[in-house]
Amino acid sequence: MEPASTPSFRRLERVHEAILEELHLHQDAIVEGDLAGARCHLDRLNLMLKAHIRAEDEILLPIFAERVEPQLGCTPELLFDEHRKLERLLRRTQERMLTLERAGRITPREKVYVIEEERMLKEVIDHHDRRERAVLFPKLDECIQGEERRRIWEECEAIQRV
Ligand SMILES: [Fe+2]
Numbered sequence: 001m002e003p004a005s006t007p008s009f010r011r012l013e014r015v016h017e018a019i020l021e022e023l024h025l026h027q028d029a030i031v032e033g034d035l036a037g038a039r040c041h042l043d044r045l046n047l048m049l050k051a052h053i054r055a056e057d058e059i060l061l062p063i064f065a066e067r068v069e070p071q072l073g074c075t076p077e078l079l080f081d082e083h084r085k086l087e088r089l090l091r092r093t094q095e096r097m098l099t100l101e102r103a104g105r106i107t108p109r110e111k112v113y114v115i116e117e118e119r120m121l122k123e124v125i126d127h128h129d130r131r132e133r134a135v136l137f138p139k140l141d142e143c144i145q146g147e148e149r150r151r152i153w154e155e156c157e158a159i160q161r162v
């Protein structure tokens with residue numbers, strides 16, 4: 001059981017799910033040719049993903065690096081590098097969105113192109129999610145407990161409140 005005062009870091013899985021859902025909503029809007037909707041969900045995705053990355057980079061990964069023995073397939077350096085990759089892919093998606101907005105419309109072929117171009121972003125989000133679910137969150141739960149966990153959780157929440 002998880003006492004109310006000490007939330008598990010596994011709850012961050014829900015943040016990952018909300019981020020992926022924004023990407024899906026953005027793509028739904030692209031397929032419908034709704035540029036305003038696509039922009040709205042891309043902006044939400046951008047805010048949520050950047051805030052989540054910041055909470056991990058600034059608060060959680062330093063603790064993971066300091067307290068947890070190096071784990072196969074999930075080191076702090078690897079997670080940190082994947083965050084940079086996510087930011088690059090997000091930037092590319094935003095640039096594409098700007099191009100579409102300047103044109104003011106999207107052709108069927110461009111819809112296919114955008115979905116294909118965003119495939120890599122979706123894949124990296126998925127791989128990153130698996131790594132953190134399997135290793136980062138459980139290990140953080142092991143090495144941060146009680147009052148300290150409550151405090152760290154609140155610091156993360158404050159950054160992610162967008
Ligand atoms: Fe991450």
Ligand SMILES: [Fe+2]
Nearest residue numbers: 012052056132
């Ligand atoms: Fe994460």
